Amino acid sequence: MNSFSMQSTIAASVEISGVELHGGKFTNLKILPAEVDAGINFIRTDIADRNNIIKVVPSSVSCVLNCTTLSNIAGVTVSTVEHLLAALAACGIDNINIEIDGNEIPAVDGSAEPFLKLIENAKIKKQSSPRRYVKVLKPVEVSIDDAYAKIEPSDQIELDVTIDYDDKAIGIQNFKITPDLETFRDCLAPARTFARFDDVASLRSCGLSKGGSLSNAIIVDKGKVLNPEGLRFFNEFSRHKALDLMGDLYVGGPVIGRVTTFKGGHKLNHALQVALYGTSDSWKFINL
Numbered sequence: 001m002n003s004f005s006m007q008s009t010i011a012a013s014v015e016i017s018g019v020e021l022h023g024g025k026f027t028n029l030k031i032l033p034a035e036v037d038a039g040i041n042f043i044r045t046d047i048a049d050r051n052n053i054i055k056v057v058p059s060s061v062s063c064v065l066n067c068t069t070l071s072n073i074a075g076v077t078v079s080t081v082e083h084l085l086a087a088l089a090a091c092g093i094d095n096i097n098i099e100i101d102g103n104e105i106p107a108v109d110g111s112a113e114p115f116l117k118l119i120e121n122a123k124i125k126k127q128s129s130p131r132r133y134v135k136v137l138k139p140v141e142v143s144i145d146d147a148y149a150k151i152e153p154s155d156q157i158e159l160d161v162t163i164d165y166d167d168k169a170i171g172i173q174n175f176k177i178t179p180d181l182e183t184f185r186d187c188l189a190p191a192r193t194f195a196r197f198d199d200v201a202s203l204r205s206c207g208l209s210k211g212g213s214l215s216n217a218i219i220v221d222k223g224k225v226l227n228p229e230g231l232r233f234f235n236e237f238s239r240h241k242a243l244d245l246m247g248d249l250y251v252g253g254p255v256i257g258r259v260t261t262f263k264g265g266h267k268l269n270h271a272l273q274v275a276l277y278g279t280s281d282s283w284k285f286i287n288l
């Protein structure tokens with residue numbers, strides 16, 4: 001695990017741009033260092049007439065349909081934060097300001113790899129205050145239909161993700177990982193988001209996935225992967241779900257516990273967080 005005892009930010013500002021997966025617009029991100037205890041904050045630079053700062057905390061999660069959306073009390077939102085947050089989690093970044101001129105993080109290649117490279121290029125900078133971890137003290141479990149998620153005590157962060165899709169190109173897959181910077185870089189960061197071809201049409205009819213393409217998502221149809229380059233891992237789908245889980249968990253900060261999900265997704269990840277943080281004796285803050 002990333003057993004950093006001190007808080008971290010980045011040493012220099014860095015920028016990345018790209019097309020939004022759902023909105024389809026081109027957005028620009030600038031990631032800047034922040035002071036000790038500042039936390040992770042999105043700043044909507046295209047909004048000037050109301051509060052444009054969205055804090056990355058569990059109470060900011062406002063929508064978990066297809067992606068994770070955060071909002072502030074003025075109703076200002078930022079969507080599809082999970083892949084960037086997973087990269088920040090892997091690098092142990094606690095304090096950072098993320099300026100964005102739209103309401104959705106660019107999809108880049110559908111994975112967290114470009115965000116990881118961006119943060120590593122900016123260099124991780126240790127700060128002078130101890131890091132605060134969420135230590136899980138007793139098991140918490142949630143279920144939605146036949147999907148379930150559980151978080152339980154462990155001495156490190158562990159993810160155990162099982163998915164089960166009708167399409168034979170995906171099927172049943174399991175992926176287990178104890179994510180640290182190295183295992184994240186090699187095993188999770190490159191795993192891309194995915195969708196079934198038929199679902200893309202229905203997402204588009206709802207105004208979603210407008211920027212989705214074979215260059216930023218794996219598309220499967222009737223047992224086949226449509227991307228000409230194929231998969232990056234035979235089990236890229238379950239790896240991506242583990243990446244999403246890691247990003248969603250980081251909304252609450254670094255967690256020490258074992259998380260198991262079956263047929264998971266953003267909705268289940270959020271339900272697990274609500275259950276965990278809603279049960280005061282199931283966790284506590286610790287320093288290492």
Ligand SMILES: [Zn+2]
Nearest residue numbers: 082193240244
């Ligand atoms: Zn994802």
